């Protein structure tokens with residue numbers, strides 16, 4: 518009898534590139550200045566040949582932007598492409614290269630709209646590809662390792678940065694310039710990457726029971742964020758009253774509090790049918806119902822532990838389906 522050689526087939530990982538500092542290039546290894554999103558996917562992949570030992574890799578360019586220019590248009594394109602790839606079964610997992618500035622928003626958006634249970638991993642860099650000790654190559658290799666690991670299935674969209682894995686729902690950028698910028702302030706990382714392997718320690722119980730199908734959407738209802746601060750004037754809220762804005766996320770003081778002047782205007786907005794969602798500017802913790810604010814009387818909802826930029830994503834998606842405040846509040850408590 519001939520011994521059959523056992524060849525393990527590597528998982529198929531498609532890398533969707535959107536730009537960011539991971540694809541950034543500057544003039545010298547020691548200067549901080551650079552332009553984000555300059556390098557194409559082919560150059561990114563050729564810089565890390567080790568990824569081919571971990572997975573069968575395909576690359577696609579979705580956008581070439583600094584993530585400060587991320588938009589609903591690109592989110593919809595990304596989400597549709599992810600659903601299509603898994604639907605046609607052309608990959609087992611997806612890695613998305615992305616700028617770090619708005620990675621947390623994209624993570625939340627995709628977590629709520631990627632319909633499959635298969636791994637979707639976001640990755641970026643804090644130092645441009647041309648910088649000394651650039652972090653992009655190692656982060657990309659780690660992201661492929663995470664994507665290729667069967668244990669990454671069913672975790673929702675995750676972010677792999679700086680040898681840590683975060684739940685996309687919770688992750689946030691916490692430091693303007695450091696490579697250790699990503700954190701989940703309430704809950705910490707769910708996994709650690711080391712020596713070519715990911716180990717998971719925790720898993721969120723709040724991964725979406727409900728997904729939003731945006732495969733046919735071409736836009737989302739407009740939602741703006743208003744920042745709260747001492748002695749704020751009502752002009753920013755008032756400016757939204759006669760516009761097409763369907764929702765306001767209020768990044769309130771403490772547990773989502775507002776001063777009287779802003780509160781009056783938020784109440785006016787609510788009475789006009791604009792959904793007002795209280796979040797907060799503290800950077801961690803929950804925004805809770807009925808603390809110092811009578812949400813029932815004002816018709817407000819609260820964002821629970823989502824920061825304002827994440828609450829905005831869930832509010833846009835919710836408003837796509839309903840303007841019923843109770844249902845929208847349930848979405849925030851379920852997610």
Ligand SMILES: NC(=O)C[C@H](N)C(=O)O
Nearest residue numbers: 537538583584616617618
């Ligand atoms: N580190 C980075 O990726 C920052 C860059 N502005 C971006 O978000 O695209």
